[in-house]
Amino acid sequence: MIRRMIASVAAATIVAVPAAAVPQAQAADPVVFTVGMLADVDSLNPFTGILAESYEIFQLQYATLMSASSADFTPTPALAESWEVSADGKTWTYTLQPDLLWSDGVPLTANDVVYTFQRILDGRYEQRNFGNYVRNITSVTATDDRTVVMTTKEPSPIMERLAVYILPEHVWSSIDGKAVKSFANEPAEGEITVGSGPFLVVERRTGQFIRMVANDNYFKGRPNVDELVFRIYNNPDALGQALVKGEIDFASGLTADVFSTLEGQEGITTYAGDYSGFNELAFNLGAATSDGKAIGDGNPHMQDQRVRLAISHAIDRQQLVDKILDGYGTPGSTVIPPLYSTLHIDPGTQGYDPALSNQILDDAGYAMGPDGVRVGPDGVPMRYRLFVRSDSDSSVKSGEYFKSYLAAIGIEAEIKPVDENALFEIIGRGEFDMFEWGWVVEPDPDYQLSTFTCAKRSYEDGGEIYADLSDSFFCDEAYDELYAKQAVTTDQAARADIVKQMQQILYDDVAYVVTFYYDNLEAYRSDRFTGFVGQPEGTGSLTFQYGTYTYENVAPISDEGGTTDEPTAAPSPGATDEAGNETAAEETSGGSNTGLIIGLVIAALVIVGLVIVLVRMRSKSQEGDKE
Amino acid sequence: MSLLQEVAVGEPDPIRPRRGTGSTARIIGSKVLRAVVTLAFVVVFNFFLFRLLPGDPIGLYTRGRNMDAEQIAALREELNRPIWEQFLTYVRNPFDPGIDSTRFSQPVWELIGERIWPTLLLLGTAIVLASIIGIWIGIRAGWKPGSRFDKISTGTTLTLYSMPEFWLGMMLLIVFGVGAFGIPGLFPVGGIVSPGVDTGSPEGWLNVLWHMVLPCTTLTLIYLADYSLVMRASLVDERRQEYLMLARAKGLRDVMVRKRHAVPNALLPTITLIFLSLGFVVTGAITVETVFSWPGLGLLTYEALRGPDIPLLQAIFLLFSIAVIGANLIAELLYVVIDPRVRQ
Numbered sequence: 002m003i004r005r006m007i008a009s010v011a012a013a014t015i016v017a018v019p020a021a022a023v024p025q026a027q028a029a030d031p032v033v034f035t036v037g038m039l040a041d042v043d044s045l046n047p048f049t050g051i052l053a054e055s056y057e058i059f060q061l062q063y064a065t066l067m068s069a070s071s072a073d074f075t076p077t078p079a080l081a082e083s084w085e086v087s088a089d090g091k092t093w094t095y096t097l098q099p100d101l102l103w104s105d106g107v108p109l110t111a112n113d114v115v116y117t118f119q120r121i122l123d124g125r126y127e128q129r130n131f132g133n134y135v136r137n138i139t140s141v142t143a144t145d146d147r148t149v150v151m152t153t154k155e156p157s158p159i160m161e162r163l164a165v166y167i168l169p170e171h172v173w174s175s176i177d178g179k180a181v182k183s184f185a186n187e188p189a190e191g192e193i194t195v196g197s198g199p200f201l202v203v204e205r206r207t208g209q210f211i212r213m214v215a216n217d218n219y220f221k222g223r224p225n226v227d228e229l230v231f232r233i234y235n236n237p238d239a240l241g242q243a244l245v246k247g248e249i250d251f252a253s254g255l256t257a258d259v260f261s262t263l264e265g266q267e268g269i270t271t272y273a274g275d276y277s278g279f280n281e282l283a284f285n286l287g288a289a290t291s292d293g294k295a296i297g298d299g300n301p302h303m304q305d306q307r308v309r310l311a312i313s314h315a316i317d318r319q320q321l322v323d324k325i326l327d328g329y330g331t332p333g334s335t336v337i338p339p340l341y342s343t344l345h346i347d348p349g350t351q352g353y354d355p356a357l358s359n360q361i362l363d364d365a366g367y368a369m370g371p372d373g374v375r376v377g378p379d380g381v382p383m384r385y386r387l388f389v390r391s392d393s394d395s396s397v398k399s400g401e402y403f404k405s406y407l408a409a410i411g412i413e414a415e416i417k418p419v420d421e422n423a424l425f426e427i428i429g430r431g432e433f434d435m436f437e438w439g440w441v442v443e444p445d446p447d448y449q450l451s452t453f454t455c456a457k458r459s460y461e462d463g464g465e466i467y468a469d470l471s472d473s474f475f476c477d478e479a480y481d482e483l484y485a486k487q488a489v490t491t492d493q494a495a496r497a498d499i500v501k502q503m504q505q506i507l508y509d510d511v512a513y514v515v516t517f518y519y520d521n522l523e524a525y526r527s528d529r530f531t532g533f534v535g536q537p538e539g540t541g542s543l544t545f546q547y548g549t550y551t552y553e554n555v556a557p558i559s560d561e562g563g564t565t566d567e568p569t570a571a572p573s574p575g576a577t578d579e580a581g582n583e584t585a586a587e588e589t590s591g592g593s594n595t596g597l598i599i600g601l602v603i604a605a606l607v608i609v610g611l612v613i614v615l616v617r618m619r620s621k622s623q624e625g626d627k628e
Numbered sequence: 629m630s631l632l633q634e635v636a637v638g639e640p641d642p643i644r645p646r647r648g649t650g651s652t653a654r655i656i657g658s659k660v661l662r663a664v665v666t667l668a669f670v671v672v673f674n675f676f677l678f679r680l681l682p683g684d685p686i687g688l689y690t691r692g693r694n695m696d697a698e699q700i701a702a703l704r705e706e707l708n709r710p711i712w713e714q715f716l717t718y719v720r721n722p723f724d725p726g727i728d729s730t731r732f733s734q735p736v737w738e739l740i741g742e743r744i745w746p747t748l749l750l751l752g753t754a755i756v757l758a759s760i761i762g763i764w765i766g767i768r769a770g771w772k773p774g775s776r777f778d779k780i781s782t783g784t785t786l787t788l789y790s791m792p793e794f795w796l797g798m799m800l801l802i803v804f805g806v807g808a809f810g811i812p813g814l815f816p817v818g819g820i821v822s823p824g825v826d827t828g829s830p831e832g833w834l835n836v837l838w839h840m841v842l843p844c845t846t847l848t849l850i851y852l853a854d855y856s857l858v859m860r861a862s863l864v865d866e867r868r869q870e871y872l873m874l875a876r877a878k879g880l881r882d883v884m885v886r887k888r889h890a891v892p893n894a895l896l897p898t899i900t901l902i903f904l905s906l907g908f909v910v911t912g913a914i915t916v917e918t919v920f921s922w923p924g925l926g927l928l929t930y931e932a933l934r935g936p937d938i939p940l941l942q943a944i945f946l947l948f949s950i951a952v953i954g955a956n957l958i959a960e961l962l963y964v965v966i967d968p969r970v971r972q
Contacts, residue, residue, distance in 0.1 A: 044732065049733040183728065183733075204823070207739070208923030209820060212823045228824070230823045236918050239801065239920070467700070
């Protein structure tokens with residue numbers, strides 16, 4: 002019986018193969034640019050999704066009024082070709098590009114902009130992702146098809162960075178405030194999601210891929226590739242292998258070990274781009290709720306600036322970059338990363354100097370105890386809880402380094418690994434001395450700077466303490482004043498000056514020890530595609546930008562060089578080059594059919610072989626039995 | 629993996645004295661009743677288990693969103709209902725489609741529905757293949773213990789059984805997926821279907837089959853020992869039985885003795901094993917699904933745990949319990965049918 006089953010499976014396979022071989026001849030093959038990433042989106046609905054992967058799709062699908070330039074993140078026109086502000090800084094007039102069209106051909110007008118902003122202003126659910134952009138807005142009106150006027154309570158620089166995805170009213174008006182909560186925004190089969198960005202979603206398979214097609218009506222012109230596919234790989238090794246094999250053309254978010262195995266491989270270019278994230282060693286600066294009520298059980302030593310300064314001098318940031326990031330990063334200084342060149346400062350006064358650390362602690366009265374641990378002026382030994390994130394290898398490793406750095410200056414750190422969710426709550430309740438974590442910083446510094454204001458400390462609700470944005474409990478009057486001032490300064494240069502002062506305050510007070518700025522590790526098939534654009538150009542990440550520069554500009558190699566356009570030509574002596582281009586042609590043309598057929602034929606052959614062996618063994622054993 | 633130990637569960641009860649007719653119905657009835665009671669317990673337990681977990685679900689949900697304290701407080705109020713009221717809603721329909729996953733903001737039932745088919749397809753095929761090949765190897769090896777075939781097959785299956793799933797998967801991926809040692813990379817590195825291929829068409833089906841080759845081979849190779857060793861052991865036991873001597877004395881050929889007499893008896897524990905393992909088909913294979921980026925339930929569970937996504941975990945947990953309880957019940961009932969001793 003078993004034998005019969007195997008035979009029928011084999012037969013089915015063999016019969017099926019020729020059928021698949023028929024639909025080979027297709028129309029002009031589309032150029033597909035495939036990006037591999039390590040996580041799926043959480044939702045395609047811009048009011049719902051919060052993951053970086055989701056935002057990458059949102060900004061490809063829907064254009065915004067303005068964007069961040071690829072050169073230095075300054076506000077740059079997108080749907081709005083220009084804007085101006087009234088003398089009092091409270092009335093903003095935006096002029097849209099002429100002749101804008103949605104992907105389905107319906108004109109994109111000022112009414113769509115008003116619709117989108119009004120929906121967020123009026124909505125509850127809609128405010129979850131975009132509330133901070135409209136908090137200050139009092140009215141949004143269209144004075145004609147191309148002009149939108151917004152008025153605000155206070156002057157605000159955020160009005161030049163409205164990263165709100167403009168939605169097509171003719172599609173979204175049918176989705177009310179209740180339906181939007183469960184609206185997936187995924188196209189029905191054979192349909193295309195209406196949008197205004199360079200690419201439009203045509204298909205999504207949860208956990209597998211998101212397929213997008215070029216938007217013919219994109220206001221900057223149709224992109225150079227016809228399709229953009231995001232494929233999801235569940236482990237970094239498979240992601241790297243997929244690039245080597247050519248299943249994908251671009252790999253994003255690689256780990257350092259996979260990245261280094263890809264270095265120098267033929268046809269592949271590796272690229273360690275500057276990224277907007279930093280990691281820090283944070284201190285409990287006196288946990289309290291936003292109304293000043295002390296909470297938690299942090300060691301008071303942490304509130305002594307000299308202790309923190311000593312710790313800052315004890316940490317070898319360059320070694321952390323070399324050992325934890327494998328060199329793919331830069332030593333840290335302030336909470337605004339250096340890729341925001343118009344805002345970042347590097348005071349450079351807290352270099353690695355353990356001798357100085359010891360000096361500072363001696364002078365401050367933290368005398369060395371008999372067991373190698375210093376004792377504070379209050380008689381309490383310098384023993385602190387240091388929380389690390391158990392779900393991050395780099396955090397656990399950093400913890401070990403911190404421990405040894407601190408031991409060298411007579412401070413004992415007790416490492417406590419907990420997962421991020423638990424740590425989030427521990428921090429909120431102020432039940433820590435130090436911890437290791439990180440932030441990703443937006444081009445507009447407001448959000449990051451707000452995490453150090455008194456108002457963002459934890460809050461109490463129904464007898465429970467809940468975390469807000471502040472995880473250091475930093476609270477300083479002068480800082481808060483500057484924060485309020487930058488929030489209403491619409492002149493970018495004047496605002497940058499304030500932001501720099503704020504960084505200096507945080508740095509001098511050692512609110513954080515910013516350990517490093519890590520790179521985003523990317524790699525791509527440079528034998529197939531060209532036209533990648535970094536943000537900032539030349540040094541920054543190629544994908545996951547504030548904008549869609551790479552996707553708009555990426556182009557297949559054969560278009561540029563025009564050297565080997567006939568894959569059918571006889572093999573030339575330049576064997577290596579030829580081989581590279583051959584795979585390229587095969588993969589991009591959907592010719593994976595060939596691989597499929599070969600694979601299936603081999604599978605079928607194996608099964609047939611197995612059956613033959615089985616049958617022969619059987620008859621042999623029967624012969625044996627007869628004797 | 630740990631199925632070997634669990635065979636004992638399905639072992640037939642010792643032969644009992646003969647009772648009146650209708651005992652079969654009673655046996656079946658009691659087994660079904662036991663399954664229903666277990667299920668009811670799991671449903672209740674499941675509810676309280678996930679409410680005992682530490683963590684502030686609202687905090688988790690709102691992290692990374694631009695919401696101010698007022699909005700968060702309002703949201704908390706929305707979900708803050710008395711525990712008995714929550715329990716009633718839950719018992720009325722444990723798979724309430726109105727409950728959204730906190731990580732995916734999608735009804736949990738929809739999420740599970742999307743992920744369950746890939747898992748059933750992959751694990752189902754692997755278990756069918758592994759059991760067919762495993763039983764065949766077990767019969768050949770067990771009938772002539774100590775033969776060359778026995779030594780080679782037992783050694784090989786044990787070696788495969790001991791390999792870490794992710795390692796074997798990664799090796800197959802590198803050799804047959806990417807290509808190494810002169811072997812071309814014939815199979816895809818990951819996924820279930822190529823983007824843009826219509827899974828409704830015959831071409832789509834072949835494409836899925838093509839993607840399935842490597843993960844399915846990995847699982848089959850690893851599960852092989854489960855079946856072949858159990859089959860071999862029980863056949864070796866049967867060989868010692870006196871009824872086989874009688875069968876030989878009747879003049880039957882060795883093949884017939886094996887096919888008609890020894891194998892049907894020796895199959896019993898293996899069949900139990902197969903049905904028990906079918907219960908675990910639903911839970912998926914986290915490691916293999918991870919290596920080959922197979923969008924199945926195992927992976928969804930992993931993602932839900934990382935959240936932790938309580939509504940999703942609760943539904944998944946319940947689903948797994950039902951599958952295992954159901955498979956156990958089927959295995960027990962099947963015994964009533966195939967083993968006359970149980971009916972007596």
